[in-house]
Amino acid sequence: MESHQAIETLDREQVEQLDAETAPLRSDKSTGPSGFKLVIANKNYSSWSMRAWVAMTAFGIPFEEVRIALDKADTSAKIAQYAKSGRLPVLLADQITIWDSLAICEYLAERFPEKAMWPTDTTARALARCMCAEMHSGFGGLRTAMPMNIRARFPGEGRTPEAQGDIGRICEIWEECLSHFGHHDFLFGDFSIADAYFAPVVTRFQTYDVFLGAALQGYMERVLAHPAVLKWTSQALAETEVISKYEAPIETNGKSKRR
Numbered sequence: 001m002e003s004h005q006a007i008e009t010l011d012r013e014q015v016e017q018l019d020a021e022t023a024p025l026r027s028d029k030s031t032g033p034s035g036f037k038l039v040i041a042n043k044n045y046s047s048w049s050m051r052a053w054v055a056m057t058a059f060g061i062p063f064e065e066v067r068i069a070l071d072k073a074d075t076s077a078k079i080a081q082y083a084k085s086g087r088l089p090v091l092l093a094d095q096i097t098i099w100d101s102l103a104i105c106e107y108l109a110e111r112f113p114e115k116a117m118w119p120t121d122t123t124a125r126a127l128a129r130c131m132c133a134e135m136h137s138g139f140g141g142l143r144t145a146m147p148m149n150i151r152a153r154f155p156g157e158g159r160t161p162e163a164q165g166d167i168g169r170i171c172e173i174w175e176e177c178l179s180h181f182g183h184h185d186f187l188f189g190d191f192s193i194a195d196a197y198f199a200p201v202v203t204r205f206q207t208y209d210v211f212l213g214a215a216l217q218g219y220m221e222r223v224l225a226h227p228a229v230l231k232w233t234s235q236a237l238a239e240t241e242v243i244s245k246y247e248a249p250i251e252t253n254g255k256s257k258r259r
């Protein structure tokens, strides 16, 4: 066959070129017996790490965990051993490096279709993807004024107009999902990637004492009580590193109290 011949006739130079071209996608790092190594940052502070970790844990996907503390002299060098993006989480799997939380979730959902990590209903799945995409690229007001800090309690702080706008939008989409699909359980009924994606928002609302009304408080309590979330948050509480820029929230007048 033509394609077979094409492979056979690749000379050494072409193989080397192909190797070089695909190098950024491959990983030489061992993934251990589970086949997956998830590299994360501090459990107290890293919301993006939490999303991937909670999704893998909630769906019973075994993985080896590597934790790199943020804000240290050697943080960038340590992250660079795994990802050129300089950001965590990173999943090492099947000889490739996946360096983004949403791509990690999508990859795992494809690898394990029987686990139904996304809602099984087409409409619900489309909405779940929209919500995760909106979280992934939006809610900058909330992320800036109310950084994740599971250990801390800053009641009433961080309420900039932008954060308030984001809180309103989050309430709107949670209410819509819970009433149409969630039936007072998780956003789309069973726990899905969408709930893993909003779990760090739930911890923020706890940290900053954002009250959303009885129905949404119930949803937040169910997320916080989910075994995967509980495991992450209890391990976050046991961490001792302090990152000062996440320890002093922004005042409502927009001025930063951060050191």
Ligand SMILES: N[C@@H](CCC(=O)N[C@@H](CS)C(=O)NCC(=O)O)C(=O)O
Residues within 6 Å of the ligand: 041, 045, 046, 047, 048, 049, 070, 071, 075, 076, 086, 087, 088, 089, 099, 100, 101, 102
């Ligand atoms: N869009 C990325 C964002 C990842 C990200 O910003 N990660 C932060 C930690 S939560 C990070 O690695 N920061 C590196 C640093 O602060 O040195 C994803 O979804 O994975």
